[in-house]
Amino acid sequence: MKYAIETFDLTKRYGDFTAVDALDLKVEDKSIFGFLGPNGAGKTTTIKMLTCLIPPTSGTAHVAGYDVIKNPNEVRQKIGMVPQLVSLYADLTARENAELCADYYGMSKDLKERRIDELMELVDIKYAENKMVKQLSGGQKQKVSVVASLIHQPEILFLDEPTIGLDPTTKSVLWDLIDELNQKGHTIILCSHDMYEVDMLCDHVGIINQGKLAAYDTPQGLKDTILTQEEKCGSNIGEIVREMEESDSGDHPSFFKLKEAVNESEIDKAREMSLMVDNSDRELINRLYQIPCVLNIETHRSGRLTFKLANTENAVTQVISSIMETGGNINSISTKDPSLEDVFIKVTAKKPKTGKEEGE
Numbered sequence: 001m002k003y004a005i006e007t008f009d010l011t012k013r014y015g016d017f018t019a020v021d022a023l024d025l026k027v028e029d030k031s032i033f034g035f036l037g038p039n040g041a042g043k044t045t046t047i048k049m050l051t052c053l054i055p056p057t058s059g060t061a062h063v064a065g066y067d068v069i070k071n072p073n074e075v076r077q078k079i080g081m082v083p084q085l086v087s088l089y090a091d092l093t094a095r096e097n098a099e100l101c102a103d104y105y106g107m108s109k110d111l112k113e114r115r116i117d118e119l120m121e122l123v124d125i126k127y128a129e130n131k132m133v134k135q136l137s138g139g140q141k142q143k144v145s146v147v148a149s150l151i152h153q154p155e156i157l158f159l160d161e162p163t164i165g166l167d168p169t170t171k172s173v174l175w176d177l178i179d180e181l182n183q184k185g186h187t188i189i190l191c192s193h194d195m196y197e198v199d200m201l202c203d204h205v206g207i208i209n210q211g212k213l214a215a216y217d218t219p220q221g222l223k224d225t226i227l228t229q230e231e232k233c234g235s236n237i238g239e240i241v242r243e244m245e246e247s248d249s250g251d252h253p254s255f256f257k258l259k260e261a262v263n264e265s266e267i268d269k270a271r272e273m274s275l276m277v278d279n280s281d282r283e284l285i286n287r288l289y290q291i292p293c294v295l296n297i298e299t300h301r302s303g304r305l306t307f308k309l310a311n312t313e314n315a316v317t318q319v320i321s322s323i324m325e326t327g328g329n330i331n332s333i334s335t336k337d338p339s340l341e342d343v344f345i346k347v348t349a350k351k352p353k354t355g356k357e358e359g360e
């Protein structure tokens, strides 16, 4: 099976309102898929349809090879779900909650007790097995929820914002767990607002906006798209300026204004790099300004140089080689590329296109 999940024009309407709009989405088997989108974008609604909690208005989806409309029972056997709001029985103990889930799947007593022990040890919650859920912290409840969702060894695990409100340590325990589960062969669908989490864990990311898929790629692929788009935009304007410079219009007073504006806009979008250089003197700075991709250099008292670089392919290498050629000694270096957060803001800021061209 190539895809753990495949949706076909999957749509959910509430009256006149379309919460999920003809979604075509593919999630590779045994991968970690990050599902992003602003509040109200349709993530939970999509997950509810994929987990057979609500029926689609039209379209359908295959989950673990089964159709959610024709074979909901088979789908349910193959999936586990950690819901956005913890849905455990507050007056039962952690262990009793897990047992109840195992009973739902009709597991034998032996198998049930063994799995619960294994899973509780895996997520490190065994020490609290006899505490009532209402006495547990948010992170502890989340762990019990994970145990309950994994009891029947589902192929696909859905996690709807699992680390929201957790402290950094508990978050990182859950991240390790997600990674470990994936290595054991589970496909993971992770809904999250935490860009760091998604960037670090996911093989592919889908960004949904107003019920439509607005972007789909690897985390790095999404960031690269932003770089390429910006480079195109910058170089187009740069091209115009160069042409004007060569023609008569280069003398026109407003040309200087335009040129200034172009530089500013290019600087705004540029990649940043920061270097600690031993021998940073005026001569070196002037030399570095000769490199076409260097847009701006700030010198700090500490000797640190902060660069704004155009998004050309070898920008960082060019600067470093130039410093090394003068016998310069670089003590430290850091660069800043667009983050997944930049991608998210860009993709969800504009309304998605409507009509048939979408996603084609």
Ligand SMILES: Nc1ncnc2c1ncn2[C@@H]1O[C@H](COP(=O)(O)OP(=O)(O)O)[C@@H](O)[C@H]1O
Pocket (backbone or CB within 6 Å): 014, 019, 037, 038, 039, 040, 041, 042, 043, 044, 045, 046
């Ligand atoms: N049962 C419902 N009845 C009417 N509207 C709903 C219902 N469930 C969700 N919606 C609406 O559908 C949209 C998508 O919601 P949801 O899938 O929960 O978003 P997300 O999980 O991405 O934040 C929202 O505008 C929400 O108000």
Ligand SMILES: [Mg+2]
Pocket (backbone or CB within 6 Å): 043, 044, 045, 084, 160
């Ligand atoms: Mg939601």
